[in-house]
Amino acid sequence: MPSLLKHYRRSIALHLLLVIFGIYFLVAVLVTVIQLYKEYENTKKEFYNEIQTLPSTFGKGISDSVWTYNQELLQSILQGMYNLPIVVGVKVSSLDQKMDFQIGAVLNEQHQFEYYDSKGRPTEQTLTGLGSQALFDHEFPIYYQGPAFDQKIPLGTVTLYSNDQLVFERLKYGFILILVNSIIKTCMLWFIIYFFINKYLGKPLKEFTFKIHQQDTHSPKPIDLAINWTDKNELLVLKDSYNQMIQRVNNNQLELLKLNQELDEKVKARTQDLELAKENAELLAYSDPLTKLNNRRAFFDSGKQSLNQADTQKHSLSLIMIDLDNFKKLNDTYGHAMGDKVLIAFADMLKSSLSSTDIIGRLGGEEFAVILPNTGEEKALQIAEMLSQKASQIELIHEQSLVHFTASMGVVVNPQGNATIDSLLAQADKALYFSKRQGRNQVTAYSSVVTTT
Numbered sequence: 001m002p003s004l005l006k007h008y009r010r011s012i013a014l015h016l017l018l019v020i021f022g023i024y025f026l027v028a029v030l031v032t033v034i035q036l037y038k039e040y041e042n043t044k045k046e047f048y049n050e051i052q053t054l055p056s057t058f059g060k061g062i063s064d065s066v067w068t069y070n071q072e073l074l075q076s077i078l079q080g081m082y083n084l085p086i087v088v089g090v091k092v093s094s095l096d097q098k099m100d101f102q103i104g105a106v107l108n109e110q111h112q113f114e115y116y117d118s119k120g121r122p123t124e125q126t127l128t129g130l131g132s133q134a135l136f137d138h139e140f141p142i143y144y145q146g147p148a149f150d151q152k153i154p155l156g157t158v159t160l161y162s163n164d165q166l167v168f169e170r171l172k173y174g175f176i177l178i179l180v181n182s183i184i185k186t187c188m189l190w191f192i193i194y195f196f197i198n199k200y201l202g203k204p205l206k207e208f209t210f211k212i213h214q215q216d217t218h219s220p221k222p223i224d225l226a227i228n229w230t231d232k233n234e235l236l237v238l239k240d241s242y243n244q245m246i247q248r249v250n251n252n253q254l255e256l257l258k259l260n261q262e263l264d265e266k267v268k269a270r271t272q273d274l275e276l277a278k279e280n281a282e283l284l285a286y287s288d289p290l291t292k293l294n295n296r297r298a299f300f301d302s303g304k305q306s307l308n309q310a311d312t313q314k315h316s317l318s319l320i321m322i323d324l325d326n327f328k329k330l331n332d333t334y335g336h337a338m339g340d341k342v343l344i345a346f347a348d349m350l351k352s353s354l355s356s357t358d359i360i361g362r363l364g365g366e367e368f369a370v371i372l373p374n375t376g377e378e379k380a381l382q383i384a385e386m387l388s389q390k391a392s393q394i395e396l397i398h399e400q401s402l403v404h405f406t407a408s409m410g411v412v413v414n415p416q417g418n419a420t421i422d423s424l425l426a427q428a429d430k431a432l433y434f435s436k437r438q439g440r441n442q443v444t445a446y447s448s449v450v451t452t453t
């Protein structure tokens, strides 16, 4: 699982969080600024209201001290006002200018900032913070109304100065409170959003990805996610779609496997057919279809090998050439089918009478030949006689009559050395011709023919 994590640089939860948090942060800053401005306005109004209550508190004392020219009293009253946290300066302007007094930060007639100490002396010291531009003032008149006068006697004016910095000072704690509140709310929201996005989206997606990576690519299985939601949501629909796809892929694979197996079986069957056809073709090429004996070509091939072997091992080899007697007449009398039966019966007799090392062939028509390896003339003649006798004993039934036949044979022995199958066959044929001439159904040795002629 951890190795998979490196595939993405930022999780969905974190990404969404950054977007949401970014927007939320901007909104929070805007709301906080508006909130702070409102607070500032309210606090400033409070300052005004508080300042406006001061004349009723200090007005009488100031009027009395100005009326009585009590400098000391005026100074102490103004000092008391100056000490109030909402006041940065107080200026008394008496009509006769004898009791003019200022303390703290005040504005002169040119609207320039001036600073006076507690004794009312100008100093070089300046107010830190916002300076004269931020000063705002409230002026109220002072009168004398003693028991001896019916009317109020104007004495001058008192100007109270306050400062934005004081407003901000008061706001400071409120501002910090709002800021801390915003930060805590933002962090809580951040954590809650991250936790739930991660829980409901990030983790299931991670699990999904992990399980897909774990799939066996040859046989993927449907995936189950550890989600406890009862409602279908996009993630569960995605999972179901994935599982359906896997099901389809598996079905297709099974189908493909089945088709492959069928194809394999067809190919196997076709190969077997081909092999059988090849065997048959080979059989046809080398064997006589009627008697299943070697055909002329196979007889020559095997005969040559046998002759070579006999030459190499200095063994004698005999060849018998056979021709069925009056076969045309037999065909004409009993029909061609009976002729075939005779040929088959004769071939079967040859096969059963000779050894497996002997080579038997049908050279064509009613003509047969036998090669007897390792056999001398005497033995070959005996065998030929035996075959001739057995042929004459074969009985076939045609309708109500029995069919018999005979064979004439010529025997030749390999003279050792330069003989070929062709030359041996030619010599055997001569001996056979001799048998035919002598009245058929007999065996003639080539050696006797040579000697006679």
Ligand SMILES: Nc1nc2c(ncn2[C@@H]2O[C@H](COP(=O)(O)OP(=O)(O)OP(=O)(O)O)[C@@H](O)[C@H]2O)c(=O)[nH]1
Pocket: 290, 323, 324, 325, 326, 327, 328, 329, 331, 335, 336, 337, 338, 339, 340, 343, 364, 365, 366, 436, 440
């Ligand atoms: N039934 C059948 N007859 C065949 C087949 N091959 C050749 N023959 C017939 O064999 C006969 C051979 O006749 P011939 O060559 O005159 O010889 P023959 O009648 O045996 O006379 P001799 O050899 O002198 O004894 C012909 O009539 C051919 O048609 C075969 O496969 N089946």
